[in-house]
Amino acid sequence: MSTERHPQTTPTYKITCRMIHEAAALERLCQVVRIRGFRIAKMAVETSVQNAEESLYIALTVQGVRPVAMLQSQLEKLHTVAEVILNTTALAPAVGRTA
Amino acid sequence: MNGAQHILEAFHHHNVQTVFGYPGGCIMPLYDALVDDVLVEHVLCRHEQGCALAADGYARASARLGVCIATSGPGATNLITGVANAHRDSVPMLVITGQVPSSLIGTDAFQETDVLGMTLGIVKHSYLVERAEELPGILEEAMELAQTGRPGPVWIDIPKDVLLADIAAVPSQPVTRSQTAAPDLGSAIALLRAAQKPLLYSGGGISLAHAEDSFREFAECSALPAVVTLKGIGNPGKHSAHNLGMLGMHGSRAANRAVDECDLLLVIGARLDDRATGKLNGFAPNARTIHIDTDAAEFNKLRTAELAIRGDLNAIFGVLTQAFRETPLAISDWRKECQTWRTTGGFQAADNEEPLAPITGPAFIRRLSHIAPDNTIIACDVGQHQMWVAQYYQFDHPRHHLTSGGLGTMGFGLPAAIGAQFANRATTVINVAGDGSFMMNAQELATIRRYNLPLKLIIMDNQCLGMVRQQQELFYNNRESQINLDDNPDFVAMARAFDIPALKIERTDQVRRGIETILAYNGPMLLHVAIAREENVWPIVKPGGSNREMIDEARRASADTKEIVA
Numbered sequence: 089m090s091t092e093r094h095p096q097t098t099p100t101y102k103i104t105c106r107m108i109h110e111a112a113a114l115e116r117l118c119q120v121v122r123i124r125g126f127r128i129a130k131m132a133v134e135t136s137v138q139n140a141e142e143s144l145y146i147a148l149t150v151q152g153v154r155p156v157a158m159l160q161s162q163l164e165k166l167h168t169v170a171e172v173i174l175n176t177t178a179l180a181p182a183v184g185r186t187a
Numbered sequence: 188m189n190g191a192q193h194i195l196e197a198f199h200h201h202n203v204q205t206v207f208g209y210p211g212g213c214i215m216p217l218y219d220a221l222v223d224d225v226l227v228e229h230v231l232c233r234h235e236q237g238c239a240l241a242a243d244g245y246a247r248a249s250a251r252l253g254v255c256i257a258t259s260g261p262g263a264t265n266l267i268t269g270v271a272n273a274h275r276d277s278v279p280m281l282v283i284t285g286q287v288p289s290s291l292i293g294t295d296a297f298q299e300t301d302v303l304g305m306t307l308g309i310v311k312h313s314y315l316v317e318r319a320e321e322l323p324g325i326l327e328e329a330m331e332l333a334q335t336g337r338p339g340p341v342w343i344d345i346p347k348d349v350l351l352a353d354i355a356a357v358p359s360q361p362v363t364r365s366q367t368a369a370p371d372l373g374s375a376i377a378l379l380r381a382a383q384k385p386l387l388y389s390g391g392g393i394s395l396a397h398a399e400d401s402f403r404e405f406a407e408c409s410a411l412p413a414v415v416t417l418k419g420i421g422n423p424g425k426h427s428a429h430n431l432g433m434l435g436m437h438g439s440r441a442a443n444r445a446v447d448e449c450d451l452l453l454v455i456g457a458r459l460d461d462r463a464t465g466k467l468n469g470f471a472p473n474a475r476t477i478h479i480d481t482d483a484a485e486f487n488k489l490r491t492a493e494l495a496i497r498g499d500l501n502a503i504f505g506v507l508t509q510a511f512r513e514t515p516l517a518i519s520d521w522r523k524e525c526q527t528w529r530t531t532g533g534f535q536a537a538d539n540e541e542p543l544a545p546i547t548g549p550a551f552i553r554r555l556s557h558i559a560p561d562n563t564i565i566a567c568d569v570g571q572h573q574m575w576v577a578q579y580y581q582f583d584h585p586r587h588h589l590t591s592g593g594l595g596t597m598g599f600g601l602p603a604a605i606g607a608q609f610a611n612r613a614t615t616v617i618n619v620a621g622d623g624s625f626m627m628n629a630q631e632l633a634t635i636r637r638y639n640l641p642l643k644l645i646i647m648d649n650q651c652l653g654m655v656r657q658q659q660e661l662f663y664n665n666r667e668s669q670i671n672l673d674d675n676p677d678f679v680a681m682a683r684a685f686d687i688p689a690l691k692i693e694r695t696d697q698v699r700r701g702i703e704t705i706l707a708y709n710g711p712m713l714l715h716v717a718i719a720r721e722e723n724v725w726p727i728v729k730p731g732g733s734n735r736e737m738i739d740e741a742r743r744a745s746a747d748t749k750e751i752v753a
Contacts, residue, residue: 110314111303111314111315111317112303112304112307112313112315115304115307116307119307119308123308155487157487158484158487158488161483161484161486162484164483164484165482165484166312167311167312167332168312
């Protein structure tokens with residue numbers, strides 16, 4: 089399914105996501121967004137190291153006409169995704185976060 | 188111990204006894220380690236797609252982990268269809284591929300492909316092992332991940348230098364799987380008690396949750412009228428009095444009618460696939476829905492559920508069974524109505540008893556079902572024969588019916604049957620194929636011969652791509668396009684070239700003896716069954732149409748003949 093051709097009228101959602109930083113982590117996330125019918129309008133990524141594990145904090149603005157809850161549940165299924173929050177509130181900054 | 192040897196140690200620890208693979212450059216360290224291993228049986232298929240589909244069939248038939256191995260580049264790309272097949276049907280599988288040495292990744296090295304990037308959409312998870320010391324942990328995690336929750340294929344891509352690197356022996360930690368309690372089912376029980384016409388709708392998730400026995404107990408105890416998806420065939424058992432059969436595009440009239448009339452749909456371990464539901468807004472129009480599944484992402488994906496319950500199916504069935512044993516459902520009128528439909532709206536293709544009459548697909552499968560021993564495993568390919576098997580073979584257990592449900596992979600059946608035979612050495616395993624599907628993995632005849640598997644191969648040959656031809660006839664003004672296969676090879680001669688005996692039948696009076704002959708033969712044998720080119724699968728719902736608009740042979744001429752793109 090393609091997203092609507094007029095992005096300005098397409099519903100827009102903000103999603104924040106925390107996932108393990110490993111090979112192809114971002115590609116995996118973006119692939120799910122695309123195949124579930126959304127397009128990425130904006131994306132910001134930061135890394136953080138806590139307890140010897142490197143995490144990615146991703147702030148996504150996505151557009152799509154399908155129910156965004158479906159996208160959220162599909163992202164939550166990814167093995168390396170620790171948290172998905174659907175709102176305008178970003179995840180709390182983590183100690184030791186690096187640009 | 189190097190990385191390759193560690194992989195075999197992990198197999199030993201997890202009781203992986205059989206793997207399917209094909210060697211090549213970057214996976215050679217693992218094949219070198221296999222030379223000294225006596226505990227893991229490596230099955231050499233003749234194409235990597237055959238390896239993946241054999242591992243799939245092994246897993247489906249045994250409820251164990253399927254494992255396939257290939258080298259980098261073309262070895263990995265050849266696996267992809269088989270892995271995608273496992274992904275779509277949630278089959279637990281571990282995929283191991285060699286990769287070019289770490290220092291060469293990204294240099295367009297010989298037989299390099301970006302396996303991780305290429306396979307993201309067809310795996311439950313995947314790994315590129317970047318450091319040798321990560322390998323033990325990744326192996327443990329991958330095997331656990333493939334088999335828990337909603338199962339699926341997990342792919343580990345391992346650079347050659349990692350396979351050769353020394354790895355300290357790491358004692359494996361025993362995996363403890365906790366028993367989860369059933370969620371609160373009070374609301375579900377109340378909805379079921381309030382319903383006048385509740386219907387049980389089960390799918391492949393029953394087997395995935397290893398809940399076949401507890402499901403059957405619940406189904407019998409509740410005596411709910413029941414329908415099944417393609418992958419749920421066998422869930423209620425062939426003696427169930429309440430089973431109305433498969434629903435959907437080629438489902439029974441009884442099943443689709445019951446879905447149409449019910450006021451409560453209890454969906455368990457099913458994902459409301461479009462082949463089952465038809466046009467969604469015409470599906471179960473009067474029903475509220477309770478959806479029970481292991482995977483929360485299936486809830487409200489295609490149809491809003493009044494109640495969505497995620498949890499362990501065995502625990503859930505335990506609670507439901509107890510509830511309805513203590514106080515049975517008062518739905519006798521609805522049961523009677525469904526029984527009437529079951530009597531009149533089942534699959535009803537007539538047998539032609541005329542000895543010289545051509546063999547028809549439904550009659551042949553019906554006869555096969557009568558003659559084959561109990562517990563026979565049937566591995567289908569994809570097409571008309573697949574639907575005739577689904578309609579007319581009486582399965583008593585879902586793991587006896589191996590079919591490519593989600594991906595619809597032609598060429599699935601033969602390697603899947605090989606895998607099933609390795610998982611069940613003493614069981615009769617039959618591959619029912621079409622002539623088109625058979626040719627897609629026919630190289631695996633060599634695998635059957637090599638291991639002297641007593642597989643029975645049945646080719647239902649209508650000299651064309653029958654399901655495509657049927658839809659072209661019905662929905663594309665009979666404009667046949669690229670479906671003709673009348674230049675098929677001589678399948679009997681082809682089998683014999685692989686040292687597999689074979690015979691051909693083409694008349695009704697040859698059916699019984701043909702089936703009995705291949706079943707009695709002590710070894711692999713092929714039965715080439717010639718059937719009419721023009722035969723169709725009935726009934727059919729046109730793609731994108733509503734299930735209440737089923738077309739049968741009598742209505743074919745009056746049917747609206749345009750395919751609908753939903």
